[in-house]
Amino acid sequence: METVGIIGAGQIGSAIAKIIAETGKYHVIASRRNLSKIKELENLGVELTSNNKEVASRSNIVIISVKPHKTIEVLREVAVYLRNKILISVAAAIPIERLVEAAPEAKIVRAMPNINILVRASFTAYAKGPNLTQEDMRKVQEFFKLMGEYIEVEEELMDAITALSGSGPAYVSTLIEAMAYAGLKVGMPRELAYYSAAYTVYGSAKLYLETKLHPSIIKEMVLTPAGVTIEGIYYLEEGGIRTAIMKAVEAATRKAQEIAEKLNKK
Numbered sequence: 001m002e003t004v005g006i007i008g009a010g011q012i013g014s015a016i017a018k019i020i021a022e023t024g025k026y027h028v029i030a031s032r033r034n035l036s037k038i039k040e041l042e043n044l045g046v047e048l049t050s051n052n053k054e055v056a057s058r059s060n061i062v063i064i065s066v067k068p069h070k071t072i073e074v075l076r077e078v079a080v081y082l083r084n085k086i087l088i089s090v091a092a093a094i095p096i097e098r099l100v101e102a103a104p105e106a107k108i109v110r111a112m113p114n115i116n117i118l119v120r121a122s123f124t125a126y127a128k129g130p131n132l133t134q135e136d137m138r139k140v141q142e143f144f145k146l147m148g149e150y151i152e153v154e155e156e157l158m159d160a161i162t163a164l165s166g167s168g169p170a171y172v173s174t175l176i177e178a179m180a181y182a183g184l185k186v187g188m189p190r191e192l193a194y195y196s197a198a199y200t201v202y203g204s205a206k207l208y209l210e211t212k213l214h215p216s217i218i219k220e221m222v223l224t225p226a227g228v229t230i231e232g233i234y235y236l237e238e239g240g241i242r243t244a245i246m247k248a249v250e251a252a253t254r255k256a257q258e259i260a261e262k263l264n265k266k
Ligand SMILES: NC(=O)c1ccc[n+]([C@@H]2O[C@H](COP(=O)([O-])OP(=O)(O)OC[C@H]3O[C@@H](n4cnc5c(N)ncnc54)[C@H](OP(=O)(O)O)[C@@H]3O)[C@@H](O)[C@H]2O)c1
Pocket: 007, 008, 009, 010, 011, 012, 013, 031, 032, 033, 034, 035, 052, 065, 066, 067, 068, 070, 074, 090, 091, 092, 112, 113, 114, 115, 166
């Protein structure tokens, strides 16, 4: 059985640990300094330690999921244990070039998943570094598949990916919350308001993904002249929902680029 090591088991790292351990296909070792916050992972068979070197030395595949500003420092600390091992960094803003400088003997993949890992529905984009064989990539993709969907992209797209799908669950949750608030405003019971809002977002995404019908066509399927939906759409357009979302992703992309520039200054 392969051992997967997770260095920095916070929000994303512990989500990965949880779903990987649940498959029963991997042994999982996870580290952070304050282990009391992730005690429940032990019930899934995850081994916990605050020793990053132990994680790196005992694992075949290592995930580094500490905050971006700590990634290089922590990676340097464990680099000697990563010789010929697959290392997946999920840190925003840290380019492959710097990861390779810090751990030159590791086979590096830079990935950007999202918190939907928790329900195995992450959208994970990745860019690969040098020295990965086809067999390594098969292992990496098998691993990503457990977390949801994955796609290989050019590394230059990673800041945009971070801003769109990495941050995306926060935008969509804002939409769900807004729709549920609307339900409350027109008198729905709270539970029904959240459930109907969330399930409608889920179903609409599923409809697009399974039929590949353009979103404008799906919208047309719901709109009737002088009907209920066009009344709602009129106010969404007046509120500038599309430009609001476009500006949000554009600003978040700029922010990711600014953080990258600051963290990677030579
Ligand atoms: N959150 C997201 O939705 C998301 C999505 C995609 C990618 N990411 C990326 O994932 C990474 C982690 O983000 P996060 O949101 O999961 O942050 P987080 O919850 O703060 O997790 C980072 C973890 O690293 C641990 N840590 C700090 N210093 C450490 C050290 N020296 N050795 C071992 N562990 C250490 C921290 O725990 P202790 O303080 O107990 O050590 C903390 O639990 C970031 O690089 C981020 O860019 C996040």
